[in-house]
Amino acid sequence: xxxxxxxxxxxxxxxxxxxxxxxxxxxxxxxxxxxxxxxxxxxxxxxxxxxxxxxxxxxxxxxxxxxxxxxxxxxxxxxxxxxxxxxxxxxxxxxxxxxxxxxxxxxxxxxxxxxxxxxxxxxxxxxxxxxxxxxxxxxxxxxxxxxxxxxxxxxxxxxxxxxxxxxxxxxxxxxxxxxxxxxxxxxxxxxxxxxxxxxxxxxxxxxxxxxxxxxxxxxxxxxxxxxxxxxxxxxxxxxxxxxxxxxxxxxxxxxxxxxxxxxxxxxxxxxxxxxxxxxxxxxxxxxxxxxxxxxxxxxxxxxxxxxxxxxxxxxxxxxxxxxxxxxxxxxxxxxxxxxxxxxxxxxxxxxxxxxxxxxxxxxxxxxxxxxxxxxxxxxxxxxxxxxxxxxxxxxxxxxxxxxxxxxxxxxxxxxxxxxxxxxxxxxx
Amino acid sequence: xxxxxxxxxxxxxxxxxxxxxxxxxxxxxxxxxxxxxxxxxxxxxxxxxxxxxxxxxxxxxxxxxxxxxxxxxxxxxxxxxxxxxxxxxxxxxxxxxxxxxxxxxxxxxxxxxxxxxxxxxxxxxxxxxxxxxxxxxxxxxxxxxxxxxxxxxxxxxxxxxxxxxxxxxxxxxxxxxxxxxxxxxxxxxxxxxxxxxxxxxxxxxxxxxxxxxxxxxxxxxxxxxxxxxxxxxxxxxxxxxxxxxxxxxxxxxxxxxxxxxxxxxxxxxxxxxxxxxxxxxxxxxxxxxxxxxxxxxxxxxxxxxxxxxxxxxxxxxxxxxxxxxxxxxxxxxxxxxxxxxxxxxxxxxxxxxxxxxxxxxxxxxxxxxxxxxxxxxxxxxxxxxxxxxxxxxxxxxxxxxxxxxxxxxxxxxxxxxxxxxxxxxxx
Numbered sequence: 001x002x003x004x005x006x007x008x009x010x011x012x013x014x015x016x017x018x019x020x021x022x023x024x025x026x027x028x029x030x031x032x033x034x035x036x037x038x039x040x041x042x043x044x045x046x047x048x049x050x051x052x053x054x055x056x057x058x059x060x061x062x063x064x065x066x067x068x069x070x071x072x073x074x075x076x077x078x079x080x081x082x083x084x085x086x087x088x089x090x091x092x093x094x095x096x097x098x099x100x101x102x103x104x105x106x107x108x109x110x111x112x113x114x115x116x117x118x119x120x121x122x123x124x125x126x127x128x129x130x131x132x133x134x135x136x137x138x139x140x141x142x143x144x145x146x147x148x149x150x151x152x153x154x155x156x157x158x159x160x161x162x163x164x165x166x167x168x169x170x171x172x173x174x175x176x177x178x179x180x181x182x183x184x185x186x187x188x189x190x191x192x193x194x195x196x197x198x199x200x201x202x203x204x205x206x207x208x209x210x211x212x213x214x215x216x217x218x219x220x221x222x223x224x225x226x227x228x229x230x231x232x233x234x235x236x237x238x239x240x241x242x243x244x245x246x247x248x249x250x251x252x253x254x255x256x257x258x259x260x261x262x263x264x265x266x267x268x269x270x271x272x273x274x275x276x277x278x279x280x281x282x283x284x285x286x287x288x289x290x291x292x293x294x295x296x297x298x299x300x301x302x303x304x305x306x307x308x309x310x311x312x313x314x315x316x317x318x319x320x321x322x323x324x325x326x327x328x329x330x331x332x333x334x335x336x337x338x339x340x341x342x343x344x345x346x347x348x349x350x351x352x353x354x355x356x357x358x359x360x361x362x363x364x365x366x367x368x369x370x371x372x373x374x375x376x377x378x379x380x381x382x383x384x385x386x387x388x389x390x391x392x393x394x395x396x397x398x399x400x401x402x403x404x405x406x407x408x409x410x411x412x413x414x415x416x417x418x419x420x421x422x423x424x425x426x427x428x
Numbered sequence: 429x430x431x432x433x434x435x436x437x438x439x440x441x442x443x444x445x446x447x448x449x450x451x452x453x454x455x456x457x458x459x460x461x462x463x464x465x466x467x468x469x470x471x472x473x474x475x476x477x478x479x480x481x482x483x484x485x486x487x488x489x490x491x492x493x494x495x496x497x498x499x500x501x502x503x504x505x506x507x508x509x510x511x512x513x514x515x516x517x518x519x520x521x522x523x524x525x526x527x528x529x530x531x532x533x534x535x536x537x538x539x540x541x542x543x544x545x546x547x548x549x550x551x552x553x554x555x556x557x558x559x560x561x562x563x564x565x566x567x568x569x570x571x572x573x574x575x576x577x578x579x580x581x582x583x584x585x586x587x588x589x590x591x592x593x594x595x596x597x598x599x600x601x602x603x604x605x606x607x608x609x610x611x612x613x614x615x616x617x618x619x620x621x622x623x624x625x626x627x628x629x630x631x632x633x634x635x636x637x638x639x640x641x642x643x644x645x646x647x648x649x650x651x652x653x654x655x656x657x658x659x660x661x662x663x664x665x666x667x668x669x670x671x672x673x674x675x676x677x678x679x680x681x682x683x684x685x686x687x688x689x690x691x692x693x694x695x696x697x698x699x700x701x702x703x704x705x706x707x708x709x710x711x712x713x714x715x716x717x718x719x720x721x722x723x724x725x726x727x728x729x730x731x732x733x734x735x736x737x738x739x740x741x742x743x744x745x746x747x748x749x750x751x752x753x754x755x756x757x758x759x760x761x762x763x764x765x766x767x768x769x770x771x772x773x774x775x776x777x778x779x780x781x782x783x784x785x786x787x788x789x790x791x792x793x794x795x796x797x798x799x800x801x802x803x804x805x806x807x808x809x810x811x812x813x814x815x816x817x818x819x820x821x822x823x824x825x826x827x828x829x830x831x832x833x834x835x836x837x838x839x840x841x842x843x844x845x846x847x848x849x850x851x852x853x854x855x
């Protein structure tokens with residue numbers, strides 16, 4: 001698996017970091033282009049709006065339909081655009097996937113043409129009269145506003161987002177990845193243009209490539225196609241902290257059939273922390289897998305839930321437990337969670353479950369190699385955390401974790417906020 | 429043209445039929461860490477009436493899915509999940525309209541994992557208590573789906589389109605229908621639909637096929653296998669008209685969701701024709717309503733749709749439907765505009781250039797999907813049941829002409845076979 005590490009290249013003249021992984025394993029070439037922007041309340045909506053407006057047209061393809069059709073001609077080259085949140089960074093994300101020529105009817109080489117399109121969208125947008133086309137701006141504002149409103153449609157995601165909002169009130173992490181409606185509505189064409197110029201001139205570009213084109217070739221294309229940018233900012237990893245305050249409990253009602261429980265914890269541990277591997281094991285023991293404590297107790301033994309799982313947000317240092325339960329079974333479920341937590345803190349951990357968890361984590365880390373986007377996702381997290389850790393090191397650290405390490409780390413993880421989306425009477 | 433058969437041949441599976449009837453396919457794909465296996469029974473949610481050995485049997489809604497859950501218990505009442513975990517593997521299962529699939533992925537202990545998969549799927553252990561507990565878990569699963577507006581708009585649509593056909597039923601059944609499931613029913617279904625003759629296995633990854641075949645043969649020699657039951661799935665009499673033209677449901681959500689569905693009657697009986705129909709509808713959906721169609725950005729910039737707007741077909745030999753829709757603030761107006769697009773295309777016909785572009789797009793998407801071992805194995809199982817191969821997809825795609833698509837438009841996408849399903853926020 002040593003062969004599956006990225007090589008890193010910095011191109012200061014274009015403000016670009018290239019992470020390159022050469023492989024013949026996949027039938028496609030995948031390129032992810034990330035611009036990390038600091039998560040700030042005033043700018044979050046404009047940050048989120050920007051890539052969607054850019055994707056509507058470039059100077060070469062001013063009409064959206066023509067742009068899309070060009071991608072379709074390139075054998076359905078997939079160009080996806082989105083905005084994500086990792087820790088307190090908002091990430092503009094363009095992902096390009098082209099089929100390798102050996103799988104095309106005439107062995108066409110389509111990657112360079114696809115890269116041109118991506119370059120055009122980011123650096124050479126359609127700007128009639130020096131500004132974005134009004135129709136594109138209006139349409140994308142409306143669509144993004146609908147996205148924000150429609151968070152409510154996915155009750156599990158909504159409840160998790162609300163838990164984070166309550167938990168991190170006043171911290172940038174509480175900001176939704178698409179910002180908020182009010183700020184979005186106020187954005188004018190002039191403001192977005194101004195914002196675009198700032199991002200264009202100052203935000204670093206992180207390019208992640210997995211496929212069968214050499215790094216030299218890609219660097220050559222970048223130097224040829226991408227504009228000079230010498231004043232980009234550098235990014236710093238987020239710090240982590242555990243606020244000293246009593247546990248917060250928030251219950252919100254909705255007309256739904258099943259209650260959505262989310263408990264947010266502060267771990268005080270991020271990827272730089274020496275306890276990171278231990279935290280992964282602790283999370284796995286608690287509810288990371290179907291063999292985990294909470295899945296066994298809450299679902300298999302008591303039949304209280306269909307889903308119950310825990311997750312780690314490794315950049316901000318958070319952990320969450322999520323479950324779908326009947327409204328009247330909240331107390332019973334919480335008792336089980338508290339009870340199992342206490343057992344782990346007291347070191348009541350079976351060797352068997354520790355070994356299952358380590359194996360499962362090891363397996364998860366290994367199979368990352370089988371998926372280009374997974375490989376890129378892990379490298380991206382490393383990049384924004386300024387880490388160069390490889391998976392083998394992490395696997396070795398996981399192997400060394402012992403019961404008392406897990407107990408110690410879990411005793412320091414602090415329950416912060418309980419958010420329950422409770423079924424209203426009319427619901428069932 | 430490149431000979432794709434040659435290119436794809438690298439990924440051609442080795443087929444094997446074991447002496448007790450179990451069918452299996454193996455691919456050796458060097459370089460992958462993951463080893464993946466999937467075992468499928470033909471008992472899906474739409475099999476609610478079957479003839480077994482000449483006897484007609486009614487199966488309650490949700491039984492296939494219930495059996496899927498129940499098989500995860502071992503002899504001692506423990507969980508199969510734990511046994512996979514001890515081998516460093518993870519397992520899962522899902523039930524669809526036409527089958528139930530059990531799968532695992534692992535990086536080590538492949539032979540032991542396969543033993544475990546075959547053992548747990550081919551042996552049913554249950555007690556009245558474990559059945560009662562599982563009913564609680566499944567009730568929670570039903571509630572979870574009930575809280576998904578996208579799921580509701582879709583199943584409401586199927587209930588509008590169909591009078592009888594069980595595709596209108598929720599895969600998990602209802603709290604009432606699962607209430608009557610008992611040990612006898614589950615035992616009968618397992619004996620019948622999980623007989624080795626009815627199972628299909630696919631194993632994929634960086635694997636030694638010979639060793640694995642030997643190991644499976646030893647495993648199968650231990651498994652129970654009685655007489656091969658003769659089964660025929662019965663499809664109810666389904667009128668060609670739709671049951672209901674429109675449904676509206678209020679739900680706590682942001683923006684309304686609308687789906688316009690067409691009931692596709694007279695599905696082909698031949699597998700190759702069925703595949704051609706699936707691909708033709710996929711091309712048609714893309715040409716008429718894809719992001720590269722003239723309609724898409726027109727409707728988008730008028731505020732009638734968002735980027736979740738999509739069209740697509742799904743079907744088997746006994747049913748088929750074509751669905752268009754997504755989130756919209758103006759469901760009625762959107763429906764009218766969709767019909768205008770259909771009418772216009774009926775008049776003007778399909779432009780061959782549009783067809784070529786859509787064909788390229790589907791080609792690329794299909795190849796990209798094959799990066800995934802799960803997709804490859806899943807596609808194999810589906811094709812195997814239909815007597816098809818991977819390369820058939822490419823050759824079928826090549827053969828489709830504008831007139832095929834025009835015929836689908838004229839024959840099936842007619843107002844009288846359509847229905848509208850809307851889920852909207854309370855007024």
